[in-house]
Amino acid sequence: MKVASLSNPVMSDWLADQGLRLDASPYISGSLEAKKMLERLPNTVPLASLTTGHNGGIFSGPMFRRVYLTDPEHSVPFLGTKDMMTADLTGLPRLRKSDATSATLSYLQVKPGMTLISRSGFNAGRRAYARPDMGDCWASEDILKVEPDPEKIKSGYLYAFLLSQFGESLVRGSVYGSAVKHIEPHHIAGLPVPRFDARLEERVHRLVERSAKLRARHQAELVAATKDFFDSNGLSDLNESRWHQKERDLGFAVENVSPVSLRASNYGRRAREIKSAFAEVPHRMLGEICDSGKLGRGLRTVRVETKEGNGVRLIGQRQAFWNRPEGRWVKDPGDPGIFATDETIMVTAQGLISENGLFGRSIFVTGSWLNYAYTEHFLRIVSGESDVSGAYLFAFFRSEVAYRLVRSMLAGTGPQSVLPSLLRQLPIPLASPADRARIAATVRYAYQCRDRADILEDKALGLLTTAIKEAAG
Structure with a gap:
C-alpha cells in the first residue's frame, strides 16, 4: 500500500488544485509534489503550447477494426502500448496498408522525435521516444502521441523531461479510472515544462537523439547479422x-x-x-x-x-x-x-x-x-x-x-x-569460421550500441534533473 510522504504531506489547497479530485493517485504519486517544485522555477510553460500537428500536437486516435496481414507489400508495422517499448521491432504485427494510409488513420503514422505515451491499461503512463527507424510504423489508439514544435522546443529535451522523475510523476498523476486506467490528451495538455537556456536544452536533446540513433543502429545490425547468417550458409x-x-x-x-x-x-x-x-548444408x-x-x-x-x-x-x-x-x-x-x-x-x-x-x-x-x-x-x-x-x-x-x-x-x-x-x-x-566470426562481431557490436544508448539517455536525464533541482533551490 502506498502512503503520502510524511516529509511532504498532502495539503488542503492541493485538493482545490485538482478540482476536488478525491482519489489518491495524484497525491501519493508525487504529481503534486513535482508540480509544487516546478512552480518554484523561473520559467515553465504548458505542454500544449510547445506542440504542433493533429489536434494541436497531443492526440491518440479512433477505435477501429484492425485487419492484420503478413505480406510486407500490403501492410505496415503496428505499435501497441507494449510494442513501443520494444528494442527489436522485427516481430511487430502488421496492419493492412490500405486502412493505415486512409484519411481516417493516416495521422497515426509515427514521426521520429515524437514522445509516445501509453494511455490505457494497467501501466498507463509509460513513455517512449520515436527513434529514426519508427518512421514507417503506425501507433494504436491506445498510444498518446506528443509531437513537439521544432520552432519552440527540441524533441529530445521534451522527451527527457517527460521521462524524468518529474515527468513520471506528472504523467502518472494524470491517470484516471479504477478498473481500466486511462489518460486523455487534455489530461496532460497543461503539464508545466521547465525551460532553460538554449545550450542546456540543446545538449540534452543531442544526447537523447544520439541514444535514439544508437537504438536504431542496434536494430539494423541485428537484422544484418541474421541476413548474413542465412546468406553465408547458402540459405x-x-x-x-x-x-x-x-x-x-x-x-x-x-x-x-x-x-x-x-x-x-x-x-x-x-x-x-x-x-x-x-x-x-554443413x-x-x-x-x-x-x-x-x-x-x-x-x-x-x-x-x-x-x-x-x-x-x-x-x-x-x-x-x-x-x-x-x-x-x-x-x-x-x-x-x-x-x-x-x-x-x-x-x-x-x-x-x-x-x-x-x-x-x-x-x-x-x-x-x-x-x-x-x-x-x-x-x-x-x-x-x-x-x-x-x-x-x-x-x-x-x-x-x-x-x-x-x-x-x-x-x-x-x-x-x-x-x-x-x-x-x-x-x-x-x-558457415565457415571466418563467416561465423564476422556474424558474431556484428551481433556484439549491436549490443555495444544498445549499452551506449542507455548511458547517453541516463546522462541526459542526469543533466536535466540536476538543472531542475538547482533552479528550484
Whole structure:
C-alpha cells in the first residue's frame, strides 16, 4: 500500500488544485509534489503550447477494426502500448496498408522525435521516444502521441523531461479510472515544462537523439547479422520466409514417429522442410553444441520482493524485450542460477500461444544485462563449443525461421512449453569460421550500441534533473 510522504504531506489547497479530485493517485504519486517544485522555477510553460500537428500536437486516435496481414507489400508495422517499448521491432504485427494510409488513420503514422505515451491499461503512463527507424510504423489508439514544435522546443529535451522523475510523476498523476486506467490528451495538455537556456536544452536533446540513433543502429545490425547468417550458409531464400504463404500443415503423413511426442504439430510439413534444408548444408545439432554448455529451463526460486536497489531486478518474459526493463526487485537468493552467463540466449518458452505473441522469441544476454536476474520461464541456450559462439547462434535464433521452428516443438495444452528433446535435435547451419566470426562481431557490436544508448539517455536525464533541482533551490 502506498502512503503520502510524511516529509511532504498532502495539503488542503492541493485538493482545490485538482478540482476536488478525491482519489489518491495524484497525491501519493508525487504529481503534486513535482508540480509544487516546478512552480518554484523561473520559467515553465504548458505542454500544449510547445506542440504542433493533429489536434494541436497531443492526440491518440479512433477505435477501429484492425485487419492484420503478413505480406510486407500490403501492410505496415503496428505499435501497441507494449510494442513501443520494444528494442527489436522485427516481430511487430502488421496492419493492412490500405486502412493505415486512409484519411481516417493516416495521422497515426509515427514521426521520429515524437514522445509516445501509453494511455490505457494497467501501466498507463509509460513513455517512449520515436527513434529514426519508427518512421514507417503506425501507433494504436491506445498510444498518446506528443509531437513537439521544432520552432519552440527540441524533441529530445521534451522527451527527457517527460521521462524524468518529474515527468513520471506528472504523467502518472494524470491517470484516471479504477478498473481500466486511462489518460486523455487534455489530461496532460497543461503539464508545466521547465525551460532553460538554449545550450542546456540543446545538449540534452543531442544526447537523447544520439541514444535514439544508437537504438536504431542496434536494430539494423541485428537484422544484418541474421541476413548474413542465412546468406553465408547458402540459405538466402529463408531471409524471406513467408510462413503463411506456404501450404498449411493439413493431411500429411509422417514415418518413424518418435515416442517423445504424438502431437501432429511437432511433425508439421513446413518445419520439416526447413530442417531438411539445414541438414543439406554443413551443420551440427544444437544438443551437441550445448553439451558442455546449457540447454534447459532456468532456476525456480522463492521471490521475496524488496525495495529498489536492495536486491536484484528480476526480468520476466515480456519486459525482456524492452529497451529498459522495469522488472520488480527481489532479494538475491544467493544462487547464481538466476543470472545468465555472457552470450546466453534466452528463449521465451512457457505460456499461451498467439500469432503475434512472444512465445518462441529470443533475447541475447551480454553487457549491462548480465546484472539482471531472469525468471525460470526462459529456456537458456549456452554454447559449449569455442568455435560456435552464442553471438553466432543468436543471429539465427532471433530470426522468423527460428521463431517458427521453436513453436513447432510445443508440449502442453493450456500454458505450453518447449520440448528440450526436440530442440536438441535441431540442426544448426555452420558457415565457415571466418563467416561465423564476422556474424558474431556484428551481433556484439549491436549490443555495444544498445549499452551506449542507455548511458547517453541516463546522462541526459542526469543533466536535466540536476538543472531542475538547482533552479528550484
